[in-house]
Amino acid sequence: MKKMNEAITLEFEELNSELVDVFNNVMWIEEAALKQSDFSDITLKDMHTIDAISMYSEKSASQVAKMIHLTPSAMTTAIDKLVDKGYVERRRSNTDRRVVRLGLTHKGRVVYRAHQGFHRDLAHNLLKDMQPTEIAAVKRAIHNLVCYLANVIKQ
Amino acid sequence: MKKMNEAITLEFEELNSELVDVFNNVMWIEEAALKQSDFSDITLKDMHTIDAISMYSEKSASQVAKMIHLTPSAMTTAIDKLVDKGYVERRRSNTDRRVVRLGLTHKGRVVYRAHQGFHRDLAHNLLKDMQPTEIAAVKRAIHNLVCYLANVIKQ
DNA sequence: AAAATTAGTTTGACTATCGAAATAAATCGT
DNA sequence: ACGATTTATTTCGATAGTCAAACTAATTTT
Numbered sequence: 001m002k003k004m005n006e007a008i009t010l011e012f013e014e015l016n017s018e019l020v021d022v023f024n025n026v027m028w029i030e031e032a033a034l035k036q037s038d039f040s041d042i043t044l045k046d047m048h049t050i051d052a053i054s055m056y057s058e059k060s061a062s063q064v065a066k067m068i069h070l071t072p073s074a075m076t077t078a079i080d081k082l083v084d085k086g087y088v089e090r091r092r093s094n095t096d097r098r099v100v101r102l103g104l105t106h107k108g109r110v111v112y113r114a115h116q117g118f119h120r121d122l123a124h125n126l127l128k129d130m131q132p133t134e135i136a137a138v139k140r141a142i143h144n145l146v147c148y149l150a151n152v153i154k155q
Numbered sequence: 156m157k158k159m160n161e162a163i164t165l166e167f168e169e170l171n172s173e174l175v176d177v178f179n180n181v182m183w184i185e186e187a188a189l190k191q192s193d194f195s196d197i198t199l200k201d202m203h204t205i206d207a208i209s210m211y212s213e214k215s216a217s218q219v220a221k222m223i224h225l226t227p228s229a230m231t232t233a234i235d236k237l238v239d240k241g242y243v244e245r246r247r248s249n250t251d252r253r254v255v256r257l258g259l260t261h262k263g264r265v266v267y268r269a270h271q272g273f274h275r276d277l278a279h280n281l282l283k284d285m286q287p288t289e290i291a292a293v294k295r296a297i298h299n300l301v302c303y304l305a306n307v308i309k310q
Numbered sequence: 311a312a313a314a315t316t317a318g319t320t321t322g323a324c325t326a327t328c329g330a331a332a333t334a335a336a337t338c339g340t
Numbered sequence: 341a342c343g344a345t346t347t348a349t350t351t352c353g354a355t356a357g358t359c360a361a362a363c364t365a366a367t368t369t370t
Contacts (some may be wrong), residue, residue: 015278016278018276018297018298018301019277020274022297022301023178024203024223025176025308027182028224029307032349033307045326057218060348061349069331070328072349073310073328073330073349073350073351074326074327074328074346075349076350076351077327077350081245081325096335096336096347097335098347099347100348102216106340109306119171120171120300122174122300122303123171126170127296127361128299129299134289134292134296135292139169140172140289141282141296142170142284143173143294143326144280144283145177145178145277145281148170148280149177149180149181149184174342198323200357215317216317216318217317217318225358226337227317227321228358229359231320232319232358235319236356251316251366251367252317253365253367254318255318
C-alpha cells in the first residue's frame with residue numbers, strides 16, 4: 001500500500017462519496033421526474049428501451065434487447081406494452097420477414113426528446129461556470145471512466 | 156436560442172453522450188461483476204441495501220427503507236432474504252421494542268468492503284493520470300451535479 | 311386507561327423477468 | 341428443389357420484487 005498525503009486521501013474520499021451519491025440517486029430522480037411528467041404511464045426502463053430504439057436507424061427487436069441487456073422474451077413483452085401505449089411501432093422487415101423493425105411513433109419521439117433534454121441538463125449542470133481548460137479536464141475524466149468500464153466489460 | 160460556437164457544441168454533445176453511456180452501463184456492469192463474484196447470491200439492489208445498512212451505525216429498518224426509496228413492506232421482504240442468506244442481522248431494539256435495528260454479519264461486512272472497493276476503483280480510474288488542478292476541476296463538476304440533483308429532489 | 315400514533319410485518323394483486331418450448335422464416339447442403 | 345439447420349421472435353410457466361391495505365404490537369398522548 002502506497003503511503004499517501006492525508007489531505008489528498010481526504011479529497012479523494014470526498015469525491016468518491018459524492019460519486020456514489022450521484023450514481024445512487026440519478027436513476028431514482030429520473031424515475032420520479034418521469035412519474036410527475038406528462039408521460040407517467042412509462043417507467044425509466046421503458047424510457048431506456050425508447051432511447052435504445054431512438055430516432056433514426058431502424059433496429060431489430062433483438063438488437064435493442066442486446067443494447068439494454070434484456071432477453072428477447074422480455075423484450076417482446078416490453079415492446080407489447082409500449083405499442084399498446086402508443087410509443088413504439090412494430091414493422092416486419094420486407095427483406096427478412098423474421099425480423100421485427102422497431103420505430104418510435106410521434107408520441108415516442110416527443111418523450112425521447114424530453115428525456116434527451118434531461119440528460120443535457122445534467123451535462124450542463126456538470127459544467128456549470130467552468131473554464132475551457134477545466135471543461136477539458138472533466139471531459140478527459142469521463143472518458144477515462146468510459147474506457148475503464150469498457151475494459152471491465154471485456155473480461 | 157443562443158448562437159454557439161460549433162466546436163464547443165460538438166464537444167458538449169460528445170461529453171453528454173459519454174455521460175449517458177456511463178449512467179446506462181455502470182449499474183449493469185456492477186450487477187454482472189457481482190454475479191461472477193463469490194457473492195453471486197445477491198443482486199445489486201441487495202448490495203445497495205447492505206450499503207445503506209453499512210458498517211457502523213445501527214439503523215432502523217424504516218431509516219434504511221427511506222435511504223434507498225423502498226416502502227417498509229418491500230424492506231421487510233428484502234431483509235428477510237438477506238437474513239436467510241447470512242448477510243444481515245435483525246435485532247429488536249431494547250429501548251423501543253417496535254423498532255428493528257439492522258446490522259451486518261461478518262459475511263455482510265466482507266461484501267460491503269468489496270463493494271466499496273469497486274467504487275474506489277471507479278473513482279481512481281476517473282482521475283487517472285490527472286494533475287491536481289485538473290482533479291480540482293473534476294471534483295467541482297461532480298459537486299455541481301450533486302447540488303443540481305439535490306435541487307431537483309426538493310421541488 | 312382509552313385513543314392515537316408509530317414500527318414493522320403479512321397478505322393479495324400486479325408487473326418484470328427469465329428460461330424452455332413453440333412458431334415461423336430464411337439459408338444451407340446435397 | 342427438398343429436408344435439415346439456423347435465426348428471430350413469441351408464448352408459456354415459474355419466480356421474484358413491488359406496492360397498498362390490513363394487521364399486530366409497542367409507545368405516547370390526552
